[in-house]
Amino acid sequence: MGMATSSAVSMQAWTCEKIFNAAHTPVSAGCLTAGADPKRNTSTMTMHVIPRTIVKAAAFIAALAPLALLAWNFQQGALGANPLSDITKETGIWTLRFIVLTLIVTPFRRLTGITEAARYRRMLGLFAFFYGTLHFTTYLWFDKFFDVHDILLDISKRPFITVGVASFVLLIPLALTSTKKMISRMGGKRWNLLHRLVYVAAAGGAVHYLWLVKVVARPQILYALAIASLLGYRAVGAVVRARKQPPAH
Numbered sequence: 001m002g003m004a005t006s007s008a009v010s011m012q013a014w015t016c017e018k019i020f021n022a023a024h025t026p027v028s029a030g031c032l033t034a035g036a037d038p039k040r041n042t043s044t045m046t047m048h049v050i051p052r053t054i055v056k057a058a059a060f061i062a063a064l065a066p067l068a069l070l071a072w073n074f075q076q077g078a079l080g081a082n083p084l085s086d087i088t089k090e091t092g093i094w095t096l097r098f099i100v101l102t103l104i105v106t107p108f109r110r111l112t113g114i115t116e117a118a119r120y121r122r123m124l125g126l127f128a129f130f131y132g133t134l135h136f137t138t139y140l141w142f143d144k145f146f147d148v149h150d151i152l153l154d155i156s157k158r159p160f161i162t163v164g165v166a167s168f169v170l171l172i173p174l175a176l177t178s179t180k181k182m183i184s185r186m187g188g189k190r191w192n193l194l195h196r197l198v199y200v201a202a203a204g205g206a207v208h209y210l211w212l213v214k215v216v217a218r219p220q221i222l223y224a225l226a227i228a229s230l231l232g233y234r235a236v237g238a239v240v241r242a243r244k245q246p247p248a249h
């Protein structure tokens with residue numbers, strides 16, 4: 001999930017990871033340099049300086065830190081007067097942050113040549129889904145007490161809830177198809193197409209955040225601008241690639 005890729009390079013990154021893991025040796029030169037500037041080959045440097053498993057474990061722990069901190073503050077009674085509102089807000093903002101981080105991977109990889117970054121996209125996307133699930137569950141459980149009628153009424157009456165639910169629903173197929181097995185079963189083309197849903201979910205997340213506040217302030221504007229830029233980057237890339245393609249006969 002969140003690994004919306006529009007290039008063969010991305011698929012190659014997945015495949016290369018497979019090769020790397022299977023062989024327990026650094027990936028072949030072909031994989032390492034995919035999409036990268038061979039002169040800089042920063043991927044190789046990263047890989048040799050710190051073992052990938054350690055970087056991945058550190059990234060995993062770092063991604064869980066906001067939840068640990070939230071649980072700690074809750075347990076210590078250090079949250080505000082309405083702790084459930086704080087939990088909803090905190091899990092919501094982390095969902096959005098992980099969506100943004102997932103979208104940053106591809107431009108970061110292209111601009112820096114660090115192809116290694118692509119290996120963290122799935123983890124980031126799954127963490128967006130994880131925090132989104134916690135966010136939605138907090139709402140369903142502590143706000144609505146699983147009252148289906150009340151939930152449906154809220155979804156139909158409050159536009160920011162409608163957009164939030166739609167965005168979260170879009171993340172579900174992405175999480176379900178995030179495994180390597182699903183990528184090979186679906187085929188790269190179809191998988192990439194499906195995973196473009198993350199763009200819609202990201203835009204929905206930004207709208208949800210803008211819509212839920214009475215007065216739009218700097219955080220809402222910054223997230224909306226970040227998401228608009230990241231989607232704009234893809235749109236421009238798609239137009240440029242389409243122009244480069246020879247016309248079909």
Ligand code: HEM
Binds near residue numbers: 085
């Ligand atoms: C991809 C999906 C979603 C994203 C990215 C997201 C993001 C956010 C963000 C950024 C906030 C504000 C946090 C803050 O004020 O610091 C928020 C608040 C909130 N969200 Fe979501 N959300 C999503 C889905 C949902 C869903 C599915 C629901 C429930 C149906 C929901 C209900 C709420 C509620 C009730 C608040 C608190 C509003 C308030 O009282 O201030 N969100 N969300």
